[in-house]
Amino acid sequence: MTQLPSFLDEPDDTRGAIMKATYDALCKHGYSDLTIQRIGNEFPKSKSLLYHHYDSKDDLLLDFLEFMLAELEGQMPAYRDRSADEHIADIIDRTFAFGSTENNPHFTQALLELRTQAAHDEAYREYFTRSDRFVRKHVAHTIQSGIEQGVFQEVDPQETAALFQIVFVGTMTQRVTSDDDDVLRAGRAMFDQCLRARLLRPE
Amino acid sequence: MTQLPSFLDEPDDTRGAIMKATYDALCKHGYSDLTIQRIGNEFPKSKSLLYHHYDSKDDLLLDFLEFMLAELEGQMPAYRDRSADEHIADIIDRTFAFGSTENNPHFTQALLELRTQAAHDEAYREYFTRSDRFVRKHVAHTIQSGIEQGVFQEVDPQETAALFQIVFVGTMTQRVTSDDDDVLRAGRAMFDQCLRARLLRPE
DNA sequence: ATATACTGACTGAATATTCAATCAACTCCC
DNA sequence: GGGAGTTGATTGAATATTCAGTCAGTATAT
Incomplete structure (x- = not known):
């Protein structure tokens, strides 16, 4: 029953999908083995598309961090x-x-x-x-x-x-x-x- | 006055020197940017020598972990x-x-x-x-x-x-x-x- | 028809690992 | 004591792989 966090379930927009893919890849491989390729693998669209939405890997990960922290703060009761x-x-x-x-x-x-x-x-x-x-x-x-x-x-x-x-x-x-x-x-x-x-x- | 941990100062054997090099490289670059090359740079001898003493990067890092934990446990008053x-x-x-x-x-x-x-x-x-x-x-x-x-x-x-x-x-x-x-x-x-x-x- | 989303092939740099070859020390036999 | 063989330490160059990032071009929607 350990499921995906709801905030990542079935994302409708592209950014949501990228966040989910990043999340999955990060969990699977850990930060030190996290590559654009691996994020791309978890992503329904192609790897190159990531560069259409972000300037660089760093850029993407920083946005992901922001996304995660927003979620964390949102969980505060x-x-x-x-x-x-x-x-x-x-x-x-x-x-x-x-x-x-x-x-x-x-x-x-x-x-x-x-x-x-x-x-x-x-x-x-x-x-x-x-x-x-x-x-x-x-x-x-x-x-x-x-x-x-x-x-x-x-x-x-x-x-x-x-x-x-x-x-x-x-x-x-x-x-x-x-x-x-x-x-x-x-x-x-x-x-x-x-x-x-x-x-x-x-x- | 923040100096090198004494246990890494002036290592006499090869293993000690490798541990120190790994430590230095790890501190300098962080785990995710830790490469054999960078460990080699902190190492007085050549990078290839590392492979003479260890089968792989993983192997080396696992030994380093053991080394660090032994040191940590030794610090217990x-x-x-x-x-x-x-x-x-x-x-x-x-x-x-x-x-x-x-x-x-x-x-x-x-x-x-x-x-x-x-x-x-x-x-x-x-x-x-x-x-x-x-x-x-x-x-x-x-x-x-x-x-x-x-x-x-x-x-x-x-x-x-x-x-x-x-x-x-x-x-x-x-x-x-x-x-x-x-x-x-x-x-x-x-x-x-x-x-x-x-x-x-x-x- | 224009912009935006999207793709697959590609590249140069970096990375882990291997290899062929010295070199110094040590052993063993005579 | 000294040469012949063995072993482990050491190196620089070579190899194979992976990676971030690019690009030329295709689809799609307005």
């Missing part, structure tokens, strides 16, 4: 009418479910492969720095609300969000690069306990 | 005669210092680049799965001691070690792939607080 602790619980759920067998493991893999390029590529690093900030702001804001609502103790929202960020990328990296599936389950259990101990207001 | 909470504090220190500007940022970068290959390379994944287990066992053992010594509350050592693992890879990934240097500082502050709240026995 809306605050809506829940209480802050329910919302935080949801975020934790999603953090640890991110990339699990039921939920697009390949999306996570692709994202990590892109992310690692940031080690050497200035442009990539800027994208991720920006995207991280967006996510952290969202989390910090939720924490802040929780404090105001009186459900959380008085913690520093920025620092808390930063820890969430670290745990998020840690989960992602761990899931994609290790076979040991118990680490995430166990780590989450302890993370829950720790957060409860520090964050939740005793009733 | 010894328990010695300290109390468990001092030792844990040391581990946290090292976790968040890992790859910081003073401490071989390139080593961390290289390690992450290798690690990401595990996403689509079975052999790499096995190596990291094993290495992770080694580190977790060490941490779990320390926690266990702490509980027996009465300095820690009764937590599950496996779960605690798992959280350490996630935070460790998260720190590593974050440091290498983002420009925002405050995340680690802030995340650590909150992690300290959370751990204290859950782990430390109130005096």
Whole structure:
């Protein structure tokens, strides 16, 4: 039942099709073995067409990165009418479910492969720095609300969000690069306990 | 003052020299742009010699991975005669210092680049799965001691070690792939607080 | 008929790998 | 002790493959 992310299913426009092809090729071969040829192979149209829509391989991949980050940010759950602790619980759920067998493991893999390029590529690093900030702001804001609502103790929202960020990328990296599936389950259990101990207001 | 890791300084044997050359080339160009030619450029001897010692590029890189993991495991601080909470504090220190500007940022970068290959390379994944287990066992053992010594509350050592693992890879990934240097500082502050709240026995 | 989407064949550069040939050291026999 | 054979380290040049990018031209839709 592990299917293609919906946002890539049956793309109608050419760009969508190219994104899907890139996604498939990236998952199949990994970033370091990702070639225009291989993207072309996953693409219903011809390889040359890619150059009709993009100036270069770099150009294409940068657009793909933008596409992926937009999707990631779009997955951020809306605050809506829940209480802050329910919302935080949801975020934790999603953090640890991110990339699990039921939920697009390949999306996570692709994202990590892109992310690692940031080690050497200035442009990539800027994208991720920006995207991280967006996510952290969202989390910090939720924490802040929780404090105001009186459900959380008085913690520093920025620092808390930063820890969430670290745990998020840690989960992602761990899931994609290790076979040991118990680490995430166990780590989450302890993370829950720790957060409860520090964050939740005793009733 | 950010110098070469000592374990790569002035290698006397050929293998050591190849490892150093590979390390240098990897840091300089990144995994996806790592070529035999470039390794050869960092190598005092000729490029062809690499094939005398290794069957293929893959073969060489796999040996390099083994080399790096051995080094990583060797960096694990010894328990010695300290109390468990001092030792844990040391581990946290090292976790968040890992790859910081003073401490071989390139080593961390290289390690992450290798690690990401595990996403689509079975052999790499096995190596990291094993290495992770080694580190977790060490941490779990320390926690266990702490509980027996009465300095820690009764937590599950496996779960605690798992959280350490996630935070460790998260720190590593974050440091290498983002420009925002405050995340680690802030995340650590909150992690300290959370751990204290859950782990430390109130005096 | 014009522009836009699209294709398959092609190219030069880069890349991994191989090869034929030195060279230095070591062994073994007399 | 010294020559003859063996082995491993080393090299520069050669080979086969892969890759990003181009181009001349075909289809298609307006």
